[in-house]
Amino acid sequence: MVLGTYKNAVSARATDKAIQKVSQDGGIVTALLSYALEEKIIEGAVVAGPSETPWKPEPLVALTSDEIISAAGTKYTFSPNVWALKEAVRSYGLEKVGTVAIPCQLQGIRKTQSYPFATRFVADKIKLIVGIFCMENFPYASLQTLINEKLNSSLSLTEKMDIGKGKFWSYTQDEELALPLKDTHGYEQAGCNICKDYTAELSDVSTGSVGSADGWSTVLTRTDAGESIFTKAVDAGIIETKDIADVKPGLPLLEKLSNSKKTKADAEIKSRIELGLPVPF
């Protein structure tokens, strides 16, 4: 299946205005992790928190909803959340951990769960993983190049970044800057080019903007744990949903992008093998 195994697909957004204000799209990651924390489904979550350097996230072991909200919004560079999972279980003492992860991180996390080498008594404590749709991710130096050099702006002035409608967007207090996506190619992490997972297929619940209207997110519930938490959050009024069939562009666009990532990755994998380069799968 092009979108991986999933139970239900909906278009959704957080009902809390405070979350809507800071979130990237529908605020699903923030709303779900906060809800799970308040309902004691998890005791804390490893999220991509702010650091001292603008737009360079740092894993944060969040123990309150406020801390989770402080990490809202997409950062287009890597936050090594997997690294902090062990710390969350050890010195933070969490026995039920939630986290947010992109597809490559999910592969690592699921691998620790099937073979907990060096993650003894850690992997079994991960109770909720919210996955994010991801086409590619930029090293921090690439973000500096895109924003500082190509858009002639500055990361410290940037208030929000986004990818949509074929462009990479940067919003400052008074400007809306856009860069065609083709100009960003070559700046992504090299591994992204052989990654075949667009929709975070190994997560409990995955979410992203593609398929839904502005301010809303497309959500795929994948596991029993993910389905159960999402349904409870909807029943509790934390999240509102729309039938994905009524939404434009809906799942067809998601499927198209997912297919295109798989096809491109297959081609790249083939070419790397021909060149004798190592390919992990």
Place this chain on the structure above:
Amino acid sequence: MSERIVISPTSRQEGHAELVMEVDDEGIVTKGRYFSITPVRGLEKMVSGKAPETAPVLCQRICGVCPVPHTLASVEALDDSLDIDVPRAGQLLRELTLCASNVNSHAIHHFLVATDFVPEELFATAVDSVSEIRKVTQYVVDMVAGEGIHPSDVRIGGMAQNISELARKKLYSRLKALVPKVNAHVDLIISLVEDGIVIDGERQPIPKGLGAIDQPVFASDRIYGNRDFFDFDRFTEIMPESWYDDPEIGKRACSTIPLYDGVNVEAGPRARAAKFGGYTGKGVVAQHVTRAHEMKSYLSRAIEILDELNTSAPTLADFDIRGTGKIGVGAIEAPRGLDIHLAQVKDGKTQFYSALVPTTWNIPTMGPATEGFHHEYGAHVIRAYDPCLSCATHVMVVDDEDKSVVKDEMVKI
């Protein structure tokens, strides 16, 4: 007519050792010699010339039974050599790690001696009790020191990080809940020891005075360890050849004989109880009883620490890695006795490293402790002292000129 009884290797202990007993016509031991036959690993040589941070990481791998005391003794020695004052919270977390680890280690020993004392109908109860205690105490080490077996967060200068307030509360409530279980466990072990040992399927009372010795006790502290106790000038180390009066044994023994004030000493739970608790019992029963009682002391100290710990306080001191050239002493009261590591850091590298470890102190003492009783008690006496040979093995003779190993017969089992 004198006969020689040899138990090789002695069983249900960590590492390999041999017990050689000369017995008279009645089978009474007239001369007991106990010595290590565990191969030399040479960790002290491996850490020399390397960055000081290497030492605790390698030395904790001296043994899988006592990784925590070795890590602590190693960082304490390096702290001393580098003149570091460890922050209060870091010191408390180190002590908490040791308390939990020592309870765990004592519980393991109870498992090792279970077949000597525990009747069949109580066996499952005793093993469950050991498992439950180990599970909780290892959880404490996991959380406080980062990893249960080879702790990653015990660092030169303190501890890598503090625990969260949530972790502190969790550990506090779990250890509180463990108190009645440990109390029941200790009562069970003591009552079984008092009932006697099972020899050839029959339970018999432990003879009065079995395993008792009159050597000085060697203990620095009731719980954690105190480097001020160890006086270098009173310490000597001799080769096994000059200690054992049998040249063959002297040749095969793999550990040096450490002496304090020129004599062999007794280290471990009974030594600590005698020095700091006024305990007067001696021998096999006393070893088992004081070991069991220590579990309670460690547990209550661990709870006290969790009560006092400020989870927002710093745990790691800044330090100058270049070093002073001073020989630092790290002294930790490990389950089986005082674990002393000596380290000297100069020009940013470990120049000298030596470990005088718990069982080394007891090796020359345990053999004579078998004397005066029937040889069938020999192995029981040794087990009561709970030797752990892996770390105790330190002899290798190399040629001064070309550094080749002159004696390799001692590394063969």
